[in-house]
Amino acid sequence: MTEIRTLLAAVLGLLLGVVCLVAPAAVVRVHLAGRRPTGRDGTYGTDDVSDRWRRVVQVVGGGLVAAGCYFGYVALGLG
Amino acid sequence: MAVVGSILFAFYAVAAVVVMGVFGWPLGLVLVASVAFVGVQYKLGKWMALRSVGAEDLPEERAPDLHRRVESLSRDMGIDKPRLMIARMGVPNAFAVGRKGAGTVVVSEELLGALDDDEVEGVLAHELAHIRNRDVVMMVLGQGVASIVAIVAQWAVLLTGDNDIADFFLAIVVGQLTQMLVMVFVFAISRYREYVADDDAAAEVGSGEPLARALEKISRGAEGRESELDAQAAALCIFDDRGGLASLLATHPPVEKRIERLRGR
Numbered sequence: 001m002t003e004i005r006t007l008l009a010a011v012l013g014l015l016l017g018v019v020c021l022v023a024p025a026a027v028v029r030v031h032l033a034g035r036r037p038t039g040r041d042g043t044y045g046t047d048d049v050s051d052r053w054r055r056v057v058q059v060v061g062g063g064l065v066a067a068g069c070y071f072g073y074v075a076l077g078l079g
Numbered sequence: 080m081a082v083v084g085s086i087l088f089a090f091y092a093v094a095a096v097v098v099m100g101v102f103g104w105p106l107g108l109v110l111v112a113s114v115a116f117v118g119v120q121y122k123l124g125k126w127m128a129l130r131s132v133g134a135e136d137l138p139e140e141r142a143p144d145l146h147r148r149v150e151s152l153s154r155d156m157g158i159d160k161p162r163l164m165i166a167r168m169g170v171p172n173a174f175a176v177g178r179k180g181a182g183t184v185v186v187s188e189e190l191l192g193a194l195d196d197d198e199v200e201g202v203l204a205h206e207l208a209h210i211r212n213r214d215v216v217m218m219v220l221g222q223g224v225a226s227i228v229a230i231v232a233q234w235a236v237l238l239t240g241d242n243d244i245a246d247f248f249l250a251i252v253v254g255q256l257t258q259m260l261v262m263v264f265v266f267a268i269s270r271y272r273e274y275v276a277d278d279d280a281a282a283e284v285g286s287g288e289p290l291a292r293a294l295e296k297i298s299r300g301a302e303g304r305e306s307e308l309d310a311q312a313a314a315l316c317i318f319d320d321r322g323g324l325a326s327l328l329a330t331h332p333p334v335e336k337r338i339e340r341l342r343g344r
Binding site: 005006009019023025026027029031035036044074075 | 120123124127128131132170171172173174176185190202215218219220221222223225240241245246248249252253255256258259262265266269293294297324325327328329330331
């Protein structure tokens, strides 16, 4: 059971990490929608996100991929 | 949209049932806690939105014409005149916060400088339509439902595990992915509400052309700025050019489509 949950943590962590790396603006929008006005980092009529926020999410994504790999390594008994 | 709304309600209902089952909360307490959670988000969101752009009240004597336009549009749309504020945002922008009867419209100095009077009127009509249609409240409610479902999913993982480091990681990841999944439906409603606000604005000012011109002018200006952006960062965002996942997780429809629709009315 523990191994299955650890494997799930690895797979879902990798999935979320990849999403953060390839679509950082979408991740930012998920968290800011309804909490902050849209277009502040872009222009009226858009929901653009600033480069600074994209980079922050991509760094987090990198961390999630690394953690996912670690848990995968543990779950598969390679450690 | 009724289907999407029903799906959102179903997400919330499942989360509520889990809370009632796991924590033994009565339905009344779940509902009161949910309303309080969304209420705090609404109040905080409004305050933070205005604060984040440094919005200031726009006195009537400083922009009498703008105030007259907002007053006239509000009267025609059957809503109270909202508070009018101005901010220096660095880009042409405008947004509405609050609800019908207690709304605020913020315009950036850059927007007023970039657009002609009739284009500004189109933008104001669009923002007033958001207030009249309660779109701001809808977004806060949607974000509230997504957050509640995500928190419940996180706790469900934590309470069924061994509380080791992998469980904590799994709980965080499941919470994030759940929130993303629910927000796909919230964003679908948001994009639809943008088109409705465009249609309402066009109906109020008598034509879709001023708003279409405003969007066109602003997006043309943005293209110039975007070319100056860090190309390396942009290259990494392979899905952020309005394809695939990004289009599902977008609050606004593509500007080109909005312009096309406004001109095709």
